Amino acid sequence: MTQTLSLNRRSALFAAAGLGISVTFLARAAHAASEGGLAQRKLVVFICRGAMDGLSVSPPIGDANYQPLRTEIAIAGFGQPNGALQLDSTFGLHPRLETVHALALKGEARIAPAIATPDRARSHFEAQDVLESGQPATQATSGWLNRAMESLSATRTVHAMSVGPQEPLILRGRMEAASWSPGGIKERDPRLAQILTDLYAGDALLAPALASGLQTEAMAAIATAPDLNAMAAPPAAMQPGAMQQQPAAAAQSNPQQLQAYAAQQQQQAANQARKLGDTLAKFMLEPNGPQIAAVSLDGFDTHANQGAADGQLAIRLRGLDAAIDGLSSGLGPEWNNTVVVVATEFGRTARMNGTKGTDHGTASTALVLGGSLKRGGIIGDWPTLQEAKLFENRDTAPTVDMRGLFKGVLAEQLGVDRRALDTTVFPDSAGVEPVAGIVA
Amino acid sequence: MAIDLALRASIAATRFGLGARPGEIAALSTDPLGALKAQIRADGADQPSGDFESSVQRVTDLRALQQDRRQARMDGAPLDPVKEAQKMIRQGAGAEFLGRVALASQTDAAFRERWALFWFNHFTVGQKNLQTAVLAGPFEREAIRPHVFGRFEEMLVASTSHPGMLIYLDQAQSIGPDSQLAGLAKMGLPALKNLGGLNENLAREIMELHTLGVGAGYTQADVTEFARALTGWSIVGLNERRRFGDQDAQPGQFTFRPAAHEPGARHILGNTYPAGGLEQARAVLHDLAANPATAHHIAVKLAKHFIADDPPPTLVAKLERSFNTSGGQLGEVATTLIDAPESWVAQQRKFKTPYEFLISGYRAAAVTPGPEIVPVLTQLGQQPFSAPSPKGWSEDATDWASADGVVKRMRWSEAFAARNVSLTAEPMQIAQNTLGAQLIAATATAIGRAESRAEAFSILLMSPEFQRR
Numbered sequence: 016m017t018q019t020l021s022l023n024r025r026s027a028l029f030a031a032a033g034l035g036i037s038v039t040f041l042a043r044a045a046h047a048a049s050e051g052g053l054a055q056r057k058l059v060v061f062i063c064r065g066a067m068d069g070l071s072v073s074p075p076i077g078d079a080n081y082q083p084l085r086t087e088i089a090i091a092g093f094g095q096p097n098g099a100l101q102l103d104s105t106f107g108l109h110p111r112l113e114t115v116h117a118l119a120l121k122g123e124a125r126i127a128p129a130i131a132t133p134d135r136a137r138s139h140f141e142a143q144d145v146l147e148s149g150q151p152a153t154q155a156t157s158g159w160l161n162r163a164m165e166s167l168s169a170t171r172t173v174h175a176m177s178v179g180p181q182e183p184l185i186l187r188g189r190m191e192a193a194s195w196s197p198g199g200i201k202e203r204d205p206r207l208a209q210i211l212t213d214l215y216a217g218d219a220l221l222a223p224a225l226a227s228g229l230q231t232e233a234m235a236a237i238a239t240a241p242d243l244n245a246m247a248a249p250p251a252a253m254q255p256g257a258m259q260q261q262p263a264a265a266a267q268s269n270p271q272q273l274q275a276y277a278a279q280q281q282q283q284a285a286n287q288a289r290k291l292g293d294t295l296a297k298f299m300l301e302p303n304g305p306q307i308a309a310v311s312l313d314g315f316d317t318h319a320n321q322g323a324a325d326g327q328l329a330i331r332l333r334g335l336d337a338a339i340d341g342l343s344s345g346l347g348p349e350w351n352n353t354v355v356v357v358a359t360e361f362g363r364t365a366r367m368n369g370t371k372g373t374d375h376g377t378a379s380t381a382l383v384l385g386g387s388l389k390r391g392g393i394i395g396d397w398p399t400l401q402e403a404k405l406f407e408n409r410d411t412a413p414t415v416d417m418r419g420l421f422k423g424v425l426a427e428q429l430g431v432d433r434r435a436l437d438t439t440v441f442p443d444s445a446g447v448e449p450v451a452g453i454v455a
Numbered sequence: 456m457a458i459d460l461a462l463r464a465s466i467a468a469t470r471f472g473l474g475a476r477p478g479e480i481a482a483l484s485t486d487p488l489g490a491l492k493a494q495i496r497a498d499g500a501d502q503p504s505g506d507f508e509s510s511v512q513r514v515t516d517l518r519a520l521q522q523d524r525r526q527a528r529m530d531g532a533p534l535d536p537v538k539e540a541q542k543m544i545r546q547g548a549g550a551e552f553l554g555r556v557a558l559a560s561q562t563d564a565a566f567r568e569r570w571a572l573f574w575f576n577h578f579t580v581g582q583k584n585l586q587t588a589v590l591a592g593p594f595e596r597e598a599i600r601p602h603v604f605g606r607f608e609e610m611l612v613a614s615t616s617h618p619g620m621l622i623y624l625d626q627a628q629s630i631g632p633d634s635q636l637a638g639l640a641k642m643g644l645p646a647l648k649n650l651g652g653l654n655e656n657l658a659r660e661i662m663e664l665h666t667l668g669v670g671a672g673y674t675q676a677d678v679t680e681f682a683r684a685l686t687g688w689s690i691v692g693l694n695e696r697r698r699f700g701d702q703d704a705q706p707g708q709f710t711f712r713p714a715a716h717e718p719g720a721r722h723i724l725g726n727t728y729p730a731g732g733l734e735q736a737r738a739v740l741h742d743l744a745a746n747p748a749t750a751h752h753i754a755v756k757l758a759k760h761f762i763a764d765d766p767p768p769t770l771v772a773k774l775e776r777s778f779n780t781s782g783g784q785l786g787e788v789a790t791t792l793i794d795a796p797e798s799w800v801a802q803q804r805k806f807k808t809p810y811e812f813l814i815s816g817y818r819a820a821a822v823t824p825g826p827e828i829v830p831v832l833t834q835l836g837q838q839p840f841s842a843p844s845p846k847g848w849s850e851d852a853t854d855w856a857s858a859d860g861v862v863k864r865m866r867w868s869e870a871f872a873a874r875n876v877s878l879t880a881e882p883m884q885i886a887q888n889t890l891g892a893q894l895i896a897a898t899a900t901a902i903g904r905a906e907s908r909a910e911a912f913s914i915l916l917m918s919p920e921f922q923r924r
Binding site for chain 2: 064065066139140143179204206207208210211213214215218220221223224225226227228229231232313314315316318
């Protein structure tokens with residue numbers, strides 16, 4: 016029985032037919048699959064904190080205004096080196112979203128390129144509260160995923176899990192949710208060192224201490240990374256009679272080695288993200304494992320030196336892509352029972368700012384992924400980036416209410432009924448139509 | 456008024472206290488000076504809540520343990536039960552430290568607690584072996600906390616006669632060279648073949664660290680004479696009752712051993728102390744406490760601890776005068792510190808020690824530390840009850856604001872913030888609650904731009920104005 020349950024309906028039937036299994040069993044298996052259908056369905060929500068830049072996640076290459084608005088941080092066009100990965104005539108994906116692109120080509124990933132919550136304050140905390148609670152920030156005490164579980168609790172037991180040291184608001188509420196945190200990784204705030212370096216400018220005591228401490232920390236990491244030392248040891252040290260240089264000292268004298276260190280750190284981060292996705296998949300495959308999971312990813316607030324195909328945003332997107340890769344491949348056949356939504360609290364300004372970054376904006380891109388998505392184009396309309404169409408003459412204008420996407424996914428993937436969606440899961444949202452046609 | 460009430464309230468909470476808890480600055484803002492003075496009380500500092508053993512109980516346990524170990528060795532029995540007992544005793548000391556950090560993180564009378572912490576550091580007992588490891592806590596509870604607002608001399612006597620100090624600075628075994636016991640040892644009495652001699656350690660540190668201060672004009676001869684006067688100041692051993700027939704003696708209690716005391720008059724700093732047993736050293740302590748050099752030494756240390764590594768001489772002079780005119784009444788000295796305008800300058804000139812930093816972080820989050828604080832303190836260089844020398848922990852910013860220290864504080868902050876920041880709190884409100892008028896614009900901007908509550912809280916904890924006080 017357990018065996019059957021781990022297969023989706025189509026593959027179960029196929030397997031049964033191929034092996035000539037008796038009709039009775041086949042019928043029973045089919046029945047089990049349909050009955051267990053909803054119970055097997057899985058939903059994973061990635062919250063990308065810091066306001067992920069939709070115009071870099073899914074660059075509208077075919078929109079004539081995109082390149083002039085973004086100039087140096089615009090993603091290059093289709094077919095160019097490090098260019099966008101093409102989805103259709105207008106949209107591509109960021110070159111570091113290779114997994115997402117491969118899934119999209121199979122009809123297993125779609126974008127909603129102009130989506131936003133009803134919040135317009137452009138404050139991270141407030142907008143995250145609205146995104147996760149599905150309510151105005153002032154009433155944000157529980158999350159919509161938790162209330163969705165609650166609405167399903169009369170018909171079936173749904174297990175949930177959050178990934179990270181702290182339970183995110185989206186899963187907080189009356190229903191129990193497990194939590195898991197990959198040791199150490201999630202606690203690092205990749206931006207903090209830079210923020211403090213700026214904040215300590217002019218502090219004669221703290222500025223030099225932090226700078227030197229960070230350098231030592233990096234050196235220590237180099238010194239304990241054997242592969243890198245072997246790779247980048249300066250040839251001079253190898254000459255006969257040359258004194259053996261300490262790895263840290265060698266790195267200090269060799270900027271290339273620091274670069275190699277940075278590359279290695281990024282590779283490591285991507286590996287960790289892939290491992291995170293894979294581990295989450297293993298949890299979800301366990302008997303009585305979670306059908307619902309929420310994952311928080313930080314570091315998307317790119318006010319300065321955002322980068323294009325490479326750079327700080329690219330590093331974060333590579334991590335997101337790796338996590339999705341780990342999750343989708345880790346789930347194996349169960350990927351067909353899974354929907355993943357990637358959302359952020361708001362988007363970023365359409366124009367590049369004065370520090371080669373972007374500031375707080377409005378609409379951004381959400382990703383919807385899964386093995387059984389209905390094929391289709393972009394979710395929602397594209398308002399274009401014509402100056403007159405920009406929201407408040409600065410941001411991508413929203414054409415889809417984020418709640419509509421969440422409602423559509425909850426209805427089609429988990430079978431949450433409309434009444435609950437309109438009243439308890441997203442209170443006072445009867446006027447917000449669920450996005451239809453997401454899951455096949 | 457030179458500076459406004461709001462700034463005074465935040466200075467009261469951070470420079471005089473242990474960092475603001477939510478609501479603390481608001482509560483202090485009506486009358487910051489009055490609120491601090493109201494924390495001064497004759498019966499001393501608060502005691503950590505918990506059922507912690509007295510020094511007498513701890514010494515009894517230790518001596519019993521030593522006896523068991525000897526017995527076990529002789530029997531060739533497995534040593535495990537001894538190790539277990541050792542662990543038990545150490546755990547008792549660990550629980551005591553957690554009681555202490557719980558008090559520090561929760562108290563509303565944070566100035567009172569900081570004042571007590573200053574005096575414990577002044578009369579340092581650190582763990583250098585199992586004995587001192589388990590006695591540092593009782594020393595603080597028994598010899599320091601009850602006396603922190605009383606007369607300095609009372610605390611000096613309580614410290615000098617406490618088993619923790621007597622063991623830490625090797626006084627318990629100090630024997631007068633011409634004492635009765637030394638005479639018996641010279642005659643070859645087998646029981647006394649391991650008898651020690653004069654130990655100057657405690658006498659020197661009392662003069663150098665606890666009272667006069669280094670360079671106050673005392674000589675090696677003064678130290679030696681004081682050490683002779685102190686001979687006989689010891690503690691009751693485990694087998695004391697059998698040995699001396701003293702029915703009231705409890706192992707671990709202070710006792711004066713006439714047989715170990717060096718006979719004769721002593722000459723110290725120009726004064727003559729006639730032969731007089733226990734009272735001889737007691738009289739020396741009285742004079743040391745009243746010595747003007749002591750008043751100056753204490754005034755400098757207080758000003759350094761509370762106000763600046765390089766304190767204003769006018770403040771030192773005020774504290775010194777207060778100490779002298781009040782006869783070392785520490786409550787008076789505390790009042791003088793609070794009343795001095797030098798204490799309220801806006802500029803923050805003190806960098807928090809790891810203990811102060813962590814406690815203020817827990818207070819900002821309104822969280823009580825658990826055992827997780829111990830390894831963090833150790834990593835940051837301030838292992839519980841383990842000051843590196845009798846001089847205590849350093850007061851100097853340069854010792855604590857090291858490259859390694861700052862990065863470790865940053866790493867702790869991000870982990871602590873991720874685990875403890877309230878999911879519903881408004882970060883700017885936390886910053887206001889924590890720093891009040893001391894919050895600077897650049898920090899407020901960075902907090903406003905933070906992309907998560909945890910990041911905002913990390914920035915607050917690592918802000919230059921939170922690292923200082």
